Amino acid sequence: MVKVFIPKTLAEALSIRNLHKTLVINGGTDVMVKFRRWSGMPPDFPLDVLHIGNLAELKHIEIAEGNLMIGAAVTLSELLEHPLVPDYIKLPIRQLASPAIRNMGTLAGNLCNASASGDSLPMLYALDAEVTLASTTGMRKLPVGQFITFAKQTLLRRDELMTEIIIPLADYTVSYYRKIGGRKVNAISKASFYAVAIKREGIIEDVRIAFGSVAPTAVRDRSCEEILMGTAGTELAANIETLRTRYGELLAPLDDSRSTADYRRHVSLQLLEDFIGRGLVT
Ligand SMILES: Cc1cc2nc3c(=O)[nH]c(=O)nc-3n(C[C@H](O)[C@H](O)[C@H](O)COP(=O)(O)OP(=O)(O)OC[C@H]3O[C@@H](n4cnc5c(N)ncnc54)[C@H](O)[C@@H]3O)c2cc1C
Known part of the structure; x- marks a missing residue:
């Protein structure tokens, strides 16, 4: 029987990630499709599930030192509605999926899924975005072009969570x-x-x-x-x-x-x- 962890803090989530082999669910819009079974049946998760989509510490959108900092659990709809997010970042997000999917799906999920057709990726590559990865032993930052190594492959370790996406801002005309x-x-x-x-x-x-x-x-x-x-x-x-x-x-x-x-x-x-x-x- 698969266990479901719903931590209340990031520290708790990282500790669970460290102690158990888990499948991270953020908005779930990729994961639920990937492990779906037939109608009416619960998904066939291969591992215990760690739900991080409600963690308040991953819900921030702020500007620091000329960078837009986006918490990993911010939904795509929240990004589109936020006044600090410039239009050149919203541009591809507006065409990603549909309003219902954007209400659940996240930029972090799009990145960690690392599909060749992930719609946020060209924008994140072009703007030199970085990601922060955290574990109980510390944090590291990687440019998105290093984080994603191939289609569906990333450098995320099994004890890590992506906590933030960092996008340098500029006055693009x-x-x-x-x-x-x-x-x-x-x-x-x-x-x-x-x-x-x-x-x-x-x-x-x-x-x-x-x-x-x-x-x-x-x-x-x-x-x-x-x-x-x-x-x-x-x-x-x-x-x-x-x-x-x-x-x-x-x-x-x-x-x-x-x-x-x-x-x-x-x-x-x-x-x-x-x-x-x-x-x-x-
Ligand atoms: C009907 C439909 C239409 C779609 N249309 C599009 C589209 O037009 N364009 C497009 O690019 N995508 C599309 N998608 C795919 C999906 O909605 C996006 O990739 C979305 O951004 C995923 O975000 P999520 O939070 O739901 O990810 P989840 O499903 O929660 O997670 C995706 C992957 O990332 C991992 N993960 C998520 N967050 C973290 C984290 N913080 N730390 C570590 N690992 C993490 C999960 O373990 C999983 O492997 C569509 C999906 C559906 C169902």
Whole structure:
């Protein structure tokens, strides 16, 4: 019989994590689907369950030293409603699942699930987000690009919990997100594209670009972004072919039940071109 732990404090949760092999449930929107059985039956959990979704210590949203700090149990709906969260962070969250799923699901869950099609990942990669992982022996911080090692694989240890997501803030003047799915809402991405930029007096001072669902993890490359930096909007078109080629070599899409590799590659490079041609030039 599976035990269910519902701790009242983070310290209690970490102690349980240390003493027992547990399956963490936060919002449960991935976990409940993964271990579902037929209608009317409880899920088939392989381990004792640790529910952390109600921990008050993981419910904060605040700004510290220019970073947005998001507690691991903050739901996606709470993020969307919060006045401290800038629109360029809300952009992909608005298109993630549906209101009902966002009322339960969390950014931490999306990260720990580490699906290649996780809709928050391109944004978190592009913005250089970090995660805090805690255990009874201490805390460590990792950039998201190190935390996620492959599709569905992370560096989370079996005694650790993700406690916080840290996103450096900046005065981006351009933000762009497109998600390609089988329908307008509640669709898992076939491909997605996220970008932000700082453009002042016509010059691109900074730009960050990340692709989703076209490789085991989100694809971002600083050397490609640097090609666009320092460029005037009117000169951008000259770089499109170089960037299509460079990114084309980095994307490694798969054929699966949702789409084909060819379609994913084609549409991703079209979105890159649209972002440069319309998002950055205008
Ligand atoms: C109908 C439906 C539609 C969906 N649509 C989308 C979509 O459009 N885009 C998308 O990206 N996703 C989608 N999802 C997937 C899911 O909703 C998201 O991945 C969500 O962000 C998961 O968050 P959660 O809190 O519910 O995670 P949970 O299910 O609670 O956990 C997910 C994984 O992370 C681990 N985990 C969670 N929090 C922690 C923590 N703090 N520390 C350590 N481990 C932790 C869990 O053990 C589990 O392995 C959809 C799901 C459903 C059911």
